[in-house]
Amino acid sequence: MAGTLLSTELASIPGLGSKFTARLQKLNIKTVGNLLWHFPFRYEDYSSIVPIGELSLDQSATVQGKIHQLNIRRTWKKNFLVIEAIIVDETGGIKAVWFNQPYIIHSLKEGKFYNFAGKVTKSKREIYLASPSFEPMEKSARGETRHTAGLIPIYPETKGLTSKGLRFLIKNALKELEPPEDFLPEEILKEYQLPALRFALRRIHFPLKISDAEAAKNRFAFEDLLLLQLNNIRLKSRLAQEQAEPLKTTAPEMESLTSRLPFILTESQKISLKEILEDLQKSHPMNRLMQGDVGSGKTVIAALAAMVASKNNFQTAFMAPTEVLAGQHYRTITSIFPDFNQGIALLTANKNEIYGQEFPKIISKAKLLKIISEGGVKIVIGTHALIQKNIAFHNLALAIVDEQHRFGVRQRATLASPVGAENDPNRRQALPHFLSMSATPIPRTIALSVFGDLDLSTITELPAGRKKIITKIVAPENRLKAYQFIREQIAKGRQIFVICPRIQPGTVAKDEILTEAKKKALELKSVTEEHKKLSSKIFPELKIAMLHGKMSGKEKDEIMRDFQGGQTDILVATSVIEVGVDVPNAAIIMIEGAERFGLAQLYQFRGRVGRSTHQSFCFLFTDSGSESVTQRLEYLITAKNGFELAEKDLLIRGPGQFLGESQTGLPDIAMDALKNVQLVKMARDSAKKLLSNDPELENYPALAKKMEEFQKTTHLE
Numbered sequence: 001m002a003g004t005l006l007s008t009e010l011a012s013i014p015g016l017g018s019k020f021t022a023r024l025q026k027l028n029i030k031t032v033g034n035l036l037w038h039f040p041f042r043y044e045d046y047s048s049i050v051p052i053g054e055l056s057l058d059q060s061a062t063v064q065g066k067i068h069q070l071n072i073r074r075t076w077k078k079n080f081l082v083i084e085a086i087i088v089d090e091t092g093g094i095k096a097v098w099f100n101q102p103y104i105i106h107s108l109k110e111g112k113f114y115n116f117a118g119k120v121t122k123s124k125r126e127i128y129l130a131s132p133s134f135e136p137m138e139k140s141a142r143g144e145t146r147h148t149a150g151l152i153p154i155y156p157e158t159k160g161l162t163s164k165g166l167r168f169l170i171k172n173a174l175k176e177l178e179p180p181e182d183f184l185p186e187e188i189l190k191e192y193q194l195p196a197l198r199f200a201l202r203r204i205h206f207p208l209k210i211s212d213a214e215a216a217k218n219r220f221a222f223e224d225l226l227l228l229q230l231n232n233i234r235l236k237s238r239l240a241q242e243q244a245e246p247l248k249t250t251a252p253e254m255e256s257l258t259s260r261l262p263f264i265l266t267e268s269q270k271i272s273l274k275e276i277l278e279d280l281q282k283s284h285p286m287n288r289l290m291q292g293d294v295g296s297g298k299t300v301i302a303a304l305a306a307m308v309a310s311k312n313n314f315q316t317a318f319m320a321p322t323e324v325l326a327g328q329h330y331r332t333i334t335s336i337f338p339d340f341n342q343g344i345a346l347l348t349a350n351k352n353e354i355y356g357q358e359f360p361k362i363i364s365k366a367k368l369l370k371i372i373s374e375g376g377v378k379i380v381i382g383t384h385a386l387i388q389k390n391i392a393f394h395n396l397a398l399a400i401v402d403e404q405h406r407f408g409v410r411q412r413a414t415l416a417s418p419v420g421a422e423n424d425p426n427r428r429q430a431l432p433h434f435l436s437m438s439a440t441p442i443p444r445t446i447a448l449s450v451f452g453d454l455d456l457s458t459i460t461e462l463p464a465g466r467k468k469i470i471t472k473i474v475a476p477e478n479r480l481k482a483y484q485f486i487r488e489q490i491a492k493g494r495q496i497f498v499i500c501p502r503i504q505p506g507t508v509a510k511d512e513i514l515t516e517a518k519k520k521a522l523e524l525k526s527v528t529e530e531h532k533k534l535s536s537k538i539f540p541e542l543k544i545a546m547l548h549g550k551m552s553g554k555e556k557d558e559i560m561r562d563f564q565g566g567q568t569d570i571l572v573a574t575s576v577i578e579v580g581v582d583v584p585n586a587a588i589i590m591i592e593g594a595e596r597f598g599l600a601q602l603y604q605f606r607g608r609v610g611r612s613t614h615q616s617f618c619f620l621f622t623d624s625g626s627e628s629v630t631q632r633l634e635y636l637i638t639a640k641n642g643f644e645l646a647e648k649d650l651l652i653r654g655p656g657q658f659l660g661e662s663q664t665g666l667p668d669i670a671m672d673a674l675k676n677v678q679l680v681k682m683a684r685d686s687a688k689k690l691l692s693n694d695p696e697l698e699n700y701p702a703l704a705k706k707m708e709e710f711q712k713t714t715h716l717e
């Protein structure tokens, strides 16, 4: 298979049976390139060759010796197949043991010399080398070891394809590979001292020292980060070429709008508002993410932007992730601006309402759609159904989206075009401005990389008068005390959230073998059980409701409305309550199975309370006595703000949770690199430099091509 290219299909390589290629496909490996980009996730260090007589317990090492004796037997107890080899060198002997790998007996021969790499392990009766990798010693004499005597790469495996098999394939592929063209420009490699592609490929698989592997890994991570940054800059400039309706306003106009609010805006609300208004005046679409702690007052700023749009006689779509939240935004906005008379509508699967002087309150969907398409209502609040359904706006100029960070050109175009118009290629239409809101503080590296195409506004302070939420980890023996405390708070008129990690109690199938993980899962508190326990045993005198994702939108709506209206004392819920729900009178949030949630998520939960001047509390319950769990939960108590927590959580749980449901399509190595501030900055700087000198990457055709591929495999547009 000489002259192999990265694009060569593995199926076309003679000698690689279809059984193998099928297994490789399971790992999504179809080409030589895929195979070589299947990176090890760790290395076992067998670089020290140790005389048998000097081995110590638990040591990972390579020994070189002769097989003195080889046999295969079955254990009488569990019917395991055991292969044992006695290995000897001048200093002593040790037994090597493999379980249930019958083929090994054919790969070894008594009297021959091999390298064995494994861990020195102790059983009840003896000390042995556990399932060592091995290869004939004459190979090591020629310096060709790949399974022993060095850093041995360990790969993600699949059934029938072990790390050993992968090492074999990869070693051969590297040997036959035509040196691939490096798409990273040479000046960049030089400037940042990154290894060239061919070296990096070799070293990530077969490093001589760990620092080589790390340098290689860095290079691959940098690659993805650079592509990400190039993509961001491209997206930004593409958007800058699109048209949008300039939405003008004046200082006195804003003055009169804000003076009607029932409160005074905080300084950072004012700054964010100013940044948004400046964007809206431009004839290119805004692409802005407004982030701020829960309760920092993002909704009112978004609503003010919508007011400006309607003053300019344009429509705004305001999207929320759930019906509960859509309903809440609707109520907030209609109550903050009670005399708004250009129409505010709520459009969800179950409920259609319209607010405005000449409109009835409840309205049929068909009628509402008609009014929307005629421009008779200026602000339409709803779930994402707003973009999916065939809703035609009359003249949409602003899209506000809660908790979704990306809104591509195509999505905007669909939203903005009257029905049928999206098929007209000659129509060049204005795109709506886009304002995203996030209560999940996004770590800096992620904001700069994954969301690097968005402009950021950050609300850094909470409205005055809010008290710090008292957070406590409650030991199991103090549970009753906590209930007593809750009873007292409810007597004072407060309301309580109880969060459980799951909806229903776990069940066990008849013959199911209980794993540790399953046992743990069974102990988790569920909404239905807790609801039953609290309402029948603990607080029979109180009104307790439950809320979870399996309920219909209508049910959820009613339950939320009752809770917001103070008709229920305790709401037992799953994480549906996580984003945005606003019940100022709720003063305690009690979180069961707290160890099951990420810090960022716990932080969100806690933000459900402390939304008024009442002293609020967050009680974390966990049955896990583990030190690391307690330590993690402690961060929630000590962190100064959401951003600090987010940075911590990024390190502990990785970036996945900040990227929400939208899978980015970024490779693992790049996801991991999102923790690396230094590398993210490097990539950002070089992307800027590259594109400012050569916007079309004309001098870098290989990089330009790679960019195209990147755009296809990721979903970042």
Ligand code: ADP
Pocket (backbone or CB within 6 Å): 263, 264, 265, 266, 269, 292, 293, 294, 295, 296, 297, 298, 299, 300, 439, 463, 464, 580, 582, 584, 611
């Ligand atoms: P979030 O940023 O979590 O979306 P909201 O916009 O829901 O926060 O605001 C939380 C609560 O604080 C709402 O009841 C809102 O009316 C109120 N609020 C917003 N801004 C201020 C302010 N500047 N002063 C006092 N209360 C405010």
Ligand code: MG
Pocket (backbone or CB within 6 Å): 298, 299, 439, 580
């Ligand atoms: Mg909100």
